[in-house]
Amino acid sequence: MVRCSTGMLVSGCLSALTANAAADQDPKETIRQAITAMGGIENMRLIRATHTRFTSHVYLEHGSAELQGEIWQQCPDRFKQIVQINLDGKTGTVVYTVRGEDAWSILSGVQRQLDGLGRAELCATLFEEYVATLLPLLEDQRLTLTTVPVKAVNSRPAHGIRVALAKLPTVPDVTIFFDQETHLPVQRQRQRLNRLREDGVESVSEERISDYRTIDFRIDAEKRLHDAGIDTSDASLLAFLKKQVLSEAERARCQELITQLGDDSYAVRKEARKERPCSDRPRCHS
Numbered sequence: 001m002v003r004c005s006t007g008m009l010v011s012g013c014l015s016a017l018t019a020n021a022a023a024d025q026d027p028k029e030t031i032r033q034a035i036t037a038m039g040g041i042e043n044m045r046l047i048r049a050t051h052t053r054f055t056s057h058v059y060l061e062h063g064s065a066e067l068q069g070e071i072w073q074q075c076p077d078r079f080k081q082i083v084q085i086n087l088d089g090k091t092g093t094v095v096y097t098v099r100g101e102d103a104w105s106i107l108s109g110v111q112r113q114l115d116g117l118g119r120a121e122l123c124a125t126l127f128e129e130y131v132a133t134l135l136p137l138l139e140d141q142r143l144t145l146t147t148v149p150v151k152a153v154n155s156r157p158a159h160g161i162r163v164a165l166a167k168l169p170t171v172p173d174v175t176i177f178f179d180q181e182t183h184l185p186v187q188r189q190r191q192r193l194n195r196l197r198e199d200g201v202e203s204v205s206e207e208r209i210s211d212y213r214t215i216d217f218r219i220d221a222e223k224r225l226h227d228a229g230i231d232t233s234d235a236s237l238l239a240f241l242k243k244q245v246l247s248e249a250e251r252a253r254c255q256e257l258i259t260q261l262g263d264d265s266y267a268v269r270k271e272a273r274k275e276r277p278c279s280d281r282p283r284c285h286s
Contacts, residue, residue: 027145027161031137033183044135049074056157063088079126098126120170121193128174128190128205131163142166153177153186185209212274 035041049072056067060086069083079098084091095106096114103114103122114122130136148160158177165171177187189206225232230240246254260272 025147025159027147028138030147030159030161030178030183031134031145034178035134035138038134041135044133047133049078050129050133071129073126073129075128075130076136079122079129079208096122098122117193124172124190124193127165127171131174132176132185132188134185137161139164148175150180151177153208156181156186156188157261179233182212184212185206 007066035044038044038098054067054069054071058065058067065085065087067083067085069081070079072080077098077100079096081096082093083096084093091190092108095103097106103119105112105114105118119259131143137145140166144164144166146164148162150157150159152158157180159180160175160177162173162175164173172191172193174188174190176185178184179186187208188202192203192205214254222232225237229238257275260268263269263272
């Protein structure tokens with residue numbers, strides 16, 4: 001699946017007949033069709049967290065900046081984004097994190113709690129990612145769904161569903177468009193809180209989604225094991241897993257170290273950090 005973020009685009013008008021037909025459809029039926037197209041509700045319930053890599057260009061008045069980053073998210077209230085910025089040959093890294101009601105950033109090694117527009121924009125991003133998982137649109141009673149007129153996305157008609165968080169009006173609505181033929185999400189958009197155009201009007205963050213592909217997690221898992229030099233035969237996998245199990249002595253020592261890490265003495269805590277009781281165990285890193 002390819003996700004492409006762009007500025008606000010203007011598409012051609014579709015016929016009134018098509019728009020009216022879409023408006024008559026129950027928003028939740030549109031969501032159910034999309035979930036079915038994406039593998040079914042039971043498969044989607046297995047997704048506990050997501051990890052996304054992205055690249056982007058931001059065009060500024062006197063040049064452009066290249067962005068590369070990663071996003072980790074665990075719904076509904078865990079989010080971490082690491083962004084590497086290259087601006088006119090100068091590079092920097094910024095980290096954004098949300099955990100429940102707390103939000104902060106780390107720039108040049110300095111951590112800063114976020115408040116005001118910075119925190120609001122980050123929470124709006126988290127809400128957008130939350131509703132994009134689709135399941136909350138059927139289950140979260142705080143959400144209000146409204147059908148919006150059909151529009152063209154990638155030159156194809158798409159249903160639109162606007163999602164509002166009733167008890168938090170300060171969080172911008174998110175609109176998701178679904179391809180009328182495939183039922184897959186193809187675009188989402190919301191107002192940005194801290195990005196104003198020259199005329200003072202809030203700009204719109206828009207993301208287009210395309211190139212969906214079927215994922216075979218078994219093949220992916222086997223590749224990770226092979227890349228780590230681990231044989232995937234039944235006997236070899238069982239032997240590898242048995243090596244990951246701690247002995248009773250190792251468990252007891254780990255518990256001692258955990259206690260020492262909370263000791264009032266700095267010297268005790270320092271020594272506890274040095275010890276790695278299971279450092280010789282084989283690991284498979286992704």
